[in-house]
Amino acid sequence: MSQPLSAEQLLGAWRRMVTIREFEERLHREMPKGMIPGFTHLYSGQEAIAVGVCDTLDREDVIVSTHRGHGHCLAKGCEVKPMMQEIYGRAGGLCGGKGGSMHIADFSKGMLGANGIVGGGPPLATGAALAFRNLGNRRVSVGFGGDGSANQGTVFEAMNMAVVLKVPTLFVFENNGYSENTAADYAIGARDLAERCAAFGMPAETGDGTDFFDVYERTQRAVERARNGEGPSSLVFTCTRFFGHFEGDPQKYRAADEVDTFRQTMDCLSKFRDRVTGEGWLEEAALQQVHDEVLALIDEAVEEAMAAPLPDLATLTTDVYTTY
């Protein structure tokens, strides 16, 4: 296969995937120390999806995320330090500390918010796409969701609405096998999720969510269709999460060796590294250098976040309304 992306693009994808991985692994180690407030859902293991999808997008395109949103943020270009501060509930956070892990957003990057409501996002993605259609630009929107979100009425409605209005949106389902501790195979009555999506009247396919290239190529085709006015698509990407549903989840519902096995067999980072070095597209040293840079950045980000000022108490009552 010929090199699908330039070396620069590949290295960028690697940087984003490694950033997500190390960001989350670090949070996993920091959480028990008790300085990170609230509920946190880590994205480790699913990096190829966020990055594979977002790398097909332009800055002006938008994404709508989920409770497990750190990966989507980083993939869409949110900066590590203000993200970290948001997660620590500090004034310098992307949302001034008012949002937290489940509500990080950066509108300047087209990241329209993590969302604590399962199924809350996809209708918004349909709406963003309606705006793009009406404004006559070629932008697209992506609504991310998990396998569990696929059973929410709002998501079904959003899919049908997008088909009816023929708007440029993608519904990306990250099937990591579980919603909390219920298996996807149990909660989705359908034989196949992509088949159910297709029955709504749009192209839908299943891809390998641990393979950056597979994600990228499938998404690129769907984005192209959307930009050309051919309407929405659904993409289901199979993957696994390396941690519990939320930090603190003892994961008893997973077989004892499940995570270890998946870390061996379903690690999108190793797969990417093997591929790009194996094909000779990138040097091991370049990858390592990026990795080192990322680790240093995250160290700094955590340190700064812990030292950062808390939100001013006056902000408690600001930004409820634009006027009044």
Next chain:
Amino acid sequence: MSQPLSAEQLLGAWRRMVTIREFEERLHREMPKGMIPGFTHLYSGQEAIAVGVCDTLDREDVIVSTHRGHGHCLAKGCEVKPMMQEIYGRAGGLCGGKGGSMHIADFSKGMLGANGIVGGGPPLATGAALAFRNLGNRRVSVGFGGDGSANQGTVFEAMNMAVVLKVPTLFVFENNGYSENTAADYAIGARDLAERCAAFGMPAETGDGTDFFDVYERTQRAVERARNGEGPSSLVFTCTRFFGHFEGDPQKYRAADEVDTFRQTMDCLSKFRDRVTGEGWLEEAALQQVHDEVLALIDEAVEEAMAAPLPDLATLTTDVYTTY
């Protein structure tokens, strides 16, 4: 084809279908007189569905209906006179005049209520079926809905839930081509509604809603499966409504000759009559006699309803709670 039902059963079906038809045609004539309060949605044209479905059910089985509920009521055994009184808002109505056309119910007949919320009923049907499953009886539930209701999130959720819980319920969609004045083909993004239902993981098929026998046979198979613990099914029945969405609808969205043509070609009563007399299963005279009886009953019902006492004002505040 051999006679699928006894003469008595056939005559019963005829009686129920004719009762629905004449009930609705009469309401259509009475409405302009201004004595019937509120919004009224007539069922004329769809009789074969209500009766074909309900004739496969036992009295203990339950149905959950829609805003267009008169047909379902009469098919499930509600009596004409207390129904009429309910529609006129009288004390002797099935709900004491507190419900009206959109909320008629008769729990003693397994008719769990018309429902003014499009998509409100199917989750209830799933729940009724869960009760039957847990109580270990062989009862089934049927959730009726229109083509428009099929796009409501609650309906999608109810279908998936029924599949996951494998409960004995049927989702019956009456595709009369319109939700209010929007065409089914526009609002349902899917290529085919039954196909979309099937993709939820249950048997689903499309039948001819103007052919009592087709409705009956398809439903009977689905009921059988449900009773045998094989889970839910969906049935889509194509049909037309002979009147407007609600009484007063000028129906400009329908082609000038559409209703006339459909009254010629899609009249389930004529089809039934032709079939049963053509096959020699019933005599024309017997059918006519039933028809006459029905007309007389409806005359009486209207007369009595108009003369019937209004609800006692004291009932305004009763039956909000069982206790307190």
Next chain:
Amino acid sequence: MPVMSYREALTDAYRLSMRKDPRVCILGEDVAGGAGASGQRNIGGIFGPWPDFLPEFGEQRMIDTPISESAIVGTAVGAALCGLRPVAEIMFSDFLGLCLDQIWNQAAKFRYMFGGQTSCPVVIRVNTGAGMSAGSQHSQTGYGMMTNIPGLKVVVPASPADVKGLVMTAIEDPDPVIIFDHKSLFTDKGEVPEGEFYLPFGEAELVREGDDCTIVAISRMVKFSQKAADALAKDGISVDIVNPRTLSPLDEETILESVEHTGRLVVVDESNPRCSAATDIAALVASKGFSSLKAPIEMVTAPHTPPPFAPNLERAYLPGPKDIEAAVRRTLKG
């Protein structure tokens, strides 16, 4: 000033707003009407508020949707985040139960929980109220629940002029707004300014001035309160009638000033009583206007029951001029 019906004023407001700003679009069930049907395409909406909007504004701006209330609101909200000024129509306010999440946890919260990064200029138009024997599921209000939601503005126009001025303001407002227009006011007539006309949010209307009691009345209840006031006037009793126009923001000042003047308060709302707009306004005065009060606050509301179907029951359910009159008389004895 031209006289028009509440419905005409509503049509006028939306039409002018759409002419003024090409980003405004309306989406909902049958708002254009006839999509995909065999007959006429331009129906003008259920109850006819959008006559000939389709030919004038086109399919991109008059958007017929499936029956999917969550997606209707969610689509409008998402579009509002990305540059449109959408109006989502939910046919009856009773159906808010199907799309509350998109209002409560999405539209109304974005600005706050994203730290002020965005505004969400979406309008949700709902038709509301009792009076047409539409039964338990088509006759409720719901603005009490909506007023509980921070980040949302809640509009309750009581007259043709109100509806015009408040709708035009709503559409230009940067925040999410829900407008409850009342089905039983649709044929009421009144003077309405021509052309662009804006009524500010958070400024109540002092509909009538008097000395003996303050009536704060919501939506259709303003009209009923005027009837009550006419009857009371015959006995030499004069009242202030305050029409809040918006429940959120609420013009606390006008209400408190009026009660300061009259010393007595009757709140009239056709909604169910518990945790309602009536209790909200009563509580406001009991906390911030207590020293003015000479008598117990009276609340005239529907009983704590669903709206009944039968017309005689529905009449008994709704507060009427007589109930308001009696409440005022009670405060004068208190």
Next chain:
Amino acid sequence: MPVMSYREALTDAYRLSMRKDPRVCILGEDVAGGAGASGQRNIGGIFGPWPDFLPEFGEQRMIDTPISESAIVGTAVGAALCGLRPVAEIMFSDFLGLCLDQIWNQAAKFRYMFGGQTSCPVVIRVNTGAGMSAGSQHSQTGYGMMTNIPGLKVVVPASPADVKGLVMTAIEDPDPVIIFDHKSLFTDKGEVPEGEFYLPFGEAELVREGDDCTIVAISRMVKFSQKAADALAKDGISVDIVNPRTLSPLDEETILESVEHTGRLVVVDESNPRCSAATDIAALVASKGFSSLKAPIEMVTAPHTPPPFAPNLERAYLPGPKDIEAAVRRTLKG
């Protein structure tokens, strides 16, 4: 009497109710846990309220569902109409926006709009409230909105004993009931009667008796009010603390009697203020207890903002003992 945590009392109540009546079942997301998964099946629910319910009661009665809040409630409601006594779990009360229709227009209305033909004995269990930095969409209450709904009973247990007695009553109640158990009370301990224990609906608890002011406090705010009362006691100020236990039905009598005795009222509720339970109770007293009042009614609530994430903001958002204390002192000056 044994001492147990709020969570243990909750578990105890549901377990006893399920043992007593085979028609009781619990359905919701992960209530048993691990359905279809590769590991252990019996997880016991998120936050662990159902330990070993699955082995004891089986899959038919501990029903894991998809993430479909409308269908969870709707399924429970339908089952309640056909002979079960289901408990629908909605994980956080913030998610009520996804299933409000099934509560508001279905369960709560059936009895009325069907003319008394049926009852609908469904229980909806929601976990509620702030205090864990769970952010804007996981920290709200929602019982104000629910109390607006006729036909629904609304339960707000403030202590381990409350939760046990009220849950057991809810499950045997023939009407639809929604129970808000508070996430920040889960580890609180208290004495709880052993075995079957029922607390009647509509009967408030007089938690503490005093003379100078009445505090009506909801759920977790009862505890905070006690702290405030302790502080006030040092200055010789004594208060009644009323815990309503159920907001619908509301024990108006106990509240009114207390205010008659003290002449002053502070209502404490961590919810947003507008059209809330706080305004409801304030309005009750301003109308039916007006003559007892010697000072303006004080409401101590969250501000009219979504719950913020950062812990320092969240602490400022929540009413605390100091805020309550200050409000009581203000009423004494008034």
